[in-house]
Amino acid sequence: MDLDFWWLLVIPVAFALGWMAARYDLKALLSESANLPRSYFRGLNFLLNEQPDKAIDAFIEVAKLDPETVELHFALGNLFRRRGETDRAIRVHQNLLSRADLPASERDHALYELGQDFLKAGLLDRAEETFRALEAGDYALGAQRALLTIYEIEKDWNRSIDTARKLETMGAASLDLEIAQFHCELAQEALQQKKPDEARRQLDLALKANAQNVRATILTGDVEAAAGHHEAALAQWRRVEEQNASYLPLVAEKVMKTYEALGRAEEGVQLLTTWVDRYPTNDVLDVAYRYVENLRGLDAAHALARAQMQKSPNLAGMMRLLEAQQATAEEPRKSELELMRTLIRQRTKNLPRYTCQNCGFRARLFYWQCPGCSGWETYAPRRVEPITASS
Numbered sequence: 320m321d322l323d324f325w326w327l328l329v330i331p332v333a334f335a336l337g338w339m340a341a342r343y344d345l346k347a348l349l350s351e352s353a354n355l356p357r358s359y360f361r362g363l364n365f366l367l368n369e370q371p372d373k374a375i376d377a378f379i380e381v382a383k384l385d386p387e388t389v390e391l392h393f394a395l396g397n398l399f400r401r402r403g404e405t406d407r408a409i410r411v412h413q414n415l416l417s418r419a420d421l422p423a424s425e426r427d428h429a430l431y432e433l434g435q436d437f438l439k440a441g442l443l444d445r446a447e448e449t450f451r452a453l454e455a456g457d458y459a460l461g462a463q464r465a466l467l468t469i470y471e472i473e474k475d476w477n478r479s480i481d482t483a484r485k486l487e488t489m490g491a492a493s494l495d496l497e498i499a500q501f502h503c504e505l506a507q508e509a510l511q512q513k514k515p516d517e518a519r520r521q522l523d524l525a526l527k528a529n530a531q532n533v534r535a536t537i538l539t540g541d542v543e544a545a546a547g548h549h550e551a552a553l554a555q556w557r558r559v560e561e562q563n564a565s566y567l568p569l570v571a572e573k574v575m576k577t578y579e580a581l582g583r584a585e586e587g588v589q590l591l592t593t594w595v596d597r598y599p600t601n602d603v604l605d606v607a608y609r610y611v612e613n614l615r616g617l618d619a620a621h622a623l624a625r626a627q628m629q630k631s632p633n634l635a636g637m638m639r640l641l642e643a644q645q646a647t648a649e650e651p652r653k654s655e656l657e658l659m660r661t662l663i664r665q666r667t668k669n670l671p672r673y674t675c676q677n678c679g680f681r682a683r684l685f686y687w688q689c690p691g692c693s694g695w696e697t698y699a700p701r702r703v704e705p706i707t708a709s710s
């Protein structure tokens with residue numbers, strides 16, 4: 320077999336080229352760094368060694384020696400803010416802004432950073448005022464995003480909607496998902512204040528912004544239920560199945576209670592067992608199990624739980640099966656079953672939790688906006704079992 324040796328030449332040539340390029344870079348770097356004070360490198364060294372306190376001292380010295388170094392001020396300000404020393408960050412950025420010779424672009428940058436300092440410090444009024452001053456220019460989009468964050472924290476949903484729309488006109492990606500949620504927040508407030516017409520209006524707007532918004536459908540059902548329109552409420556909640564079946568756990572209990580109120584509990588159980596069959600999740604099963612036990616007896620409930628376990632085995636399902644067996648078992652089997660349940664309970668110390676798919680924040684309650692990362696609709700509407708407490 321003939322071998323082509325020509326390509327072996329490529330390796331030394333590439334090596335030589337790389338060496339020359341590196342020499343050139345090094346030369347350029349050396350000539351640039353000759354102008355920098357020694358404290359700068361000391362600061363850099365401390366930073367690389369993860370000694371931010373000493374790094375800051377060194378950089379402050381550079382800033383004193385060479386007050387022209389605007390970039391260094393920004394770096395220092397950000398370092399302070401990241402460490403939670405917001406008052407120092409504010410001083411650095413205010414100091415920059417007080418310079419008469421600061422170019423307009425750097426002024427916008429300093430204003431933006433100052434706004435971020437205020438935001439981090441929780442001084443929302445001052446942050447808002449600062450970001451509002453950035454109507455145009457390179458930092459306008461970032462400032463609007465920060466304003467949206469502020470209005471969300473303040474739960475000022477009308478302003479949140481206006482700001483999100485403004486962001487879209489400025490070229491940001493679609494915020495329909497968030498806007499629909501803001502309308503849902505307003506609808507929920509209206510519902511609490513017993514203003515059903517306003518709630519309905521907001522929910523229509525929510526679905527107009529995002530037809531996939533399940534929360535608006537659930538809330539429309541709540542508005543109907545509050546008005547005593549049980550049939551209409553059921554129709555809305557049942558729509559969740561077509562819209563996004565993974566959200567059914569959020570309506571299972573409401574649906575069952577309403578069927579009960581109408582004196583048609585058996586119909587409700589029928590529907591719930593269909594859901595358990597089609598979308599096996601513990602959260603729907605939990606509700607179905609209780610009502611099946613009440614209406615059809617323990618054996619029927621047991622059969623439902625067993626069928627579910629065969630589809631997707633899990634510890635919560637195992638607990639339920641053991642409980643059902645224990646109810647009818649005799650001693651000493653009864654005590655053995657109790658022992659097994661205790662063991663499983665120890666392995667799953669924490670209850671199943673809702674988990675944010677964005678930041679991993681785990682919570683007992685379901686949230687439409689994650690308390691950890693403030694993302695909307697980042698929680699899967701099903702609780703997830705921790706694998707084990709010991710792993």
Ligand SMILES: [Zn+2]
Pocket residue numbers: 675676677678679680689690691692693694697
């Ligand atoms: Zn999150």
